[in-house]
Amino acid sequence: MSKLALGPLLYFWDREQVFDFYKKAAEWPVDVVYLGEVICSKRRALNREDWLELAAMLKQAGKEVVLSTLVLIEADSELRTMHHIADNDEYLVEANEMAAVQRVAGKKSFIAGPHLNCYNHESMALLNELGAKRWVMPVELGEETLQALIDRRPAEMEVEVFAYGRLPLAFSARCFTARAEGLPKDDCQLRCGDYAEGLLVESQDGQPFLDFNGIQTQSAATSNLIAAVPRMVEMGVDMIRLSPQHLSPNSVLMAQVVNAFAGVLNGSLSVADAEAAIEKVNGSTSLCNGFWYGEAGMDWQPGEIPETV
Amino acid sequence: MKKVDLVCPAGGFPALRKAVDSGANAVYMGFRDSTNARNFPGLNFDERSAAQAIKYAHDRGAKVLLALNTYPQPQSWSTWTDAVDRAARLGIDAVILADIGLMRYATKKYPDLRLHLSVQGSATSAEAIEFYREQFNIQRVVLPRVLSLAQVERVINNTDVEVEVFAFGSLCVMVEGRCYLSSYATGESPNTCGACSPAKYVEWSEGPEGRDVRLNGVLIDRYDQVESAGYPVLCKGRFNVKGKLDYAIEEPTSLSVLDIMPQLIKMGVAAIKVEGRQRSPAYVEQVTSVLRAALDAAESSPDSYVAKPEWVAQLGRVSEGTTHTLGALEREWQ
Incomplete structure (x- = not known):
């Protein structure tokens, strides 16, 4: 049976908000929690000790804790931070670019993160030989390629799918939040912290299109693959990733998302009811699932809804 | 000091001829399918036209590089390996790859085939480059357009792999290879x-x-x-x-390193690259001529080098948008 994973927090929330979020997450039915800053090295609301404290707390709560590395590394200081994460002896590491892979290759088992560009069986086999025990599918791939890769995966290579949350679509040297605020990146004043859900980018005719999260560009729509969960279980997907979102008192909204997915997985909730719960959490934010069906990622396919797993 | 290579785009035979005749040290091309990142209607080469193009370039002392810089999926894997086979058969001087699976295939099957890491491979540090060198013996890396000038220099100082940077053309704002x-x-x-x-x-x-x-x-x-x-x-x-x-992300503008040519040479870049396999032979001719003149001037007299107004004007006429920028090379842009 597939398990649930909580992906790394992509937004810049306050230290207190982050601690509160993970205290709640410790009680949720998720098996794996990815931790750490993956977007911007200037975000230092939490220092290394804070993250390790959260890691210890979650491990204590029975979670598998994985420390994620920065997606785009440019400065030496960012390399050093990556080294600290990669060299830790206690927790698994999610490598999100090749310098991190180079650091851990042949030394320890690691997770090949969604930003590594592993699109085929030969790439997967190589990463597996170097120590990757789990592969997170790049978000622009869908069911067909997933099946082809599951058919050809090395023994004991786990597979994880990004199944919920605004899609991480692009990264840049430029900070788009700072640009929108009229500030240079070197004096960004950490304005991304003002946007707990990112900064909405709309087309001129009012269509929500993208979402700026510092140097990252996300989809404006929330990707929601809950209707595909039964199919994922059937295919043998090991891990279903939910991306933290919906900052709310006591994290009730994200808890509802987690419970919707958990309910479908354990058979206590129909897909239709789970989908309704997720729509309610998202309110006016639209949903998308096109990548799963091999279509434009922004598309929403209602599809056939299977009753349960 | 080793001369810097001027690498120019060849979307088709006419553009290739213009590039070679205008002073390119190397041209890069793609096959007529989805194996390269300029898979546009009417562009690129089949095996026969590629062979003619290679002969034309080689006869005039220019090298030919082949971009195979997209990411194959299992269902169509053989399209990409066939392309590697074809490249090896044709006597291409180097293949520009992005996918690690394909690099593994090329390294195993053609150990003597020279490999360049495409900008789409998204290697932004010497440590990432070292991964590709150790695994696949890559000889050159094309750097993503996300590094500042100082960061480019740090990379060059910390790797033995040749470094190629973009010199002119349309600007990718996002880190290449990881933009959806x-x-x-x-x-x-x-x-x-x-x-x-x-x-x-x-x-x-x-x-x-x-x-x-x-x-x-x-x-x-x-x-x-x-x-x-x-x-x-x-x-x-x-x-x-x-x-x-x-323009929330970036305005229509072109990258141009004309102003910093001597710095790039001094810090030890091995090659500078012109973007634009989708552009016309006239664009290729214009840009190649200007960059050839600029490169020669910067190499022969770096201290007195200035970007000539007529070069700037010539490039301005073929730019995307009406402005040019140093992009991420300059901190203020970021």
Whole structure:
């Protein structure tokens, strides 16, 4: 049976908000929690000790804790931070670019993160030989390629799918939040912290299109693959990733998302009811699932809804 | 000091001829399919035209590089390995790869085939480059357009692999190889299909508020009657952020390193690259000639080098948009 994973927090929330979020997450039915800053090295609301404290707390709560590395590394200081994460002896590491892979290759088992560009069986086999025990599918791939890769995966290579949350679509040297605020990146004043859900980018005719999260560009729509969960279980997907979102008192909204997915997985909730719960959490934010069906990622396919797993 | 290579785009035979005749040390091309990141209608080479092009270049002392820089998926894996086989058969001087699976295939089957890491491989540090050198013995890396000039120098000082940087052309704002904006809007991206914002999804229409251009239904830009309209690459459109309409990601502009040519040479770049396999032979001729002159001037007298106004003007005429930028090389841009 597939398990649930909580992906790394992509937004810049306050230290207190982050601690509160993970205290709640410790009680949720998720098996794996990815931790750490993956977007911007200037975000230092939490220092290394804070993250390790959260890691210890979650491990204590029975979670598998994985420390994620920065997606785009440019400065030496960012390399050093990556080294600290990669060299830790206690927790698994999610490598999100090749310098991190180079650091851990042949030394320890690691997770090949969604930003590594592993699109085929030969790439997967190589990463597996170097120590990757789990592969997170790049978000622009869908069911067909997933099946082809599951058919050809090395023994004991786990597979994880990004199944919920605004899609991480692009990264840049430029900070788009700072640009929108009229500030240079070197004096960004950490304005991304003002946007707990990112900064909405709309087309001129009012269509929500993208979402700026510092140097990252996300989809404006929330990707929601809950209707595909039964199919994922059937295919043998090991891990279903939910991306933290919906900052709310006591994290009730994200808890509802987690419970919707958990309910479908354990058979206590129909897909239709789970989908309704997720729509309610998202309110006016639209949903998308096109990548799963091999279509434009922004598309929403209602599809056939299977009753349960 | 070793001379810096000028690497120019060849979308077809006429462009290749212009590049070689105008002073390119190397040209880069792609096959006529989704194995390269300029998979546009009417562009690129089949095996026969590639052989003729290679002969033309080699006879004149220019090298030919082949871009195989998209990411194959299992269902169509053999299309990409066939392309590697074809490249080896043709006697290509180097293959520009992005996918680690394909690099593994090439290394095993053709240990003598020279490999360059494509910009799409997204290696932004010496440590990432070292991964590719150790695993596949890559000889050169094309750096993503995300590093500042100081960071480029740090990379060069910390690797034995030759470093190639972009010198002129359309500017990717996002780190190359890991941008899914195009597939989010259309289902096709550079990684999967070899094209960004593909032309078949572009629709123009005249409305009461101006001339609209959409990509798969998403309004990318709206022009009034006096504005000149450009191709709707989705990161160069005008969008509303916090109620303000602007080029939220980047304006239509071209990268140009004309002003910093001596610095690039001094810090030890092995090659400078011109973007634009989708552009006309006239563009290739113009840009190659100017950069050849600039490179020669900067190499022979770096201290007195200045970018000549006529070079700037010539490049300005073929630029995307009306402005040029150093992009991420300059901290203020970031």
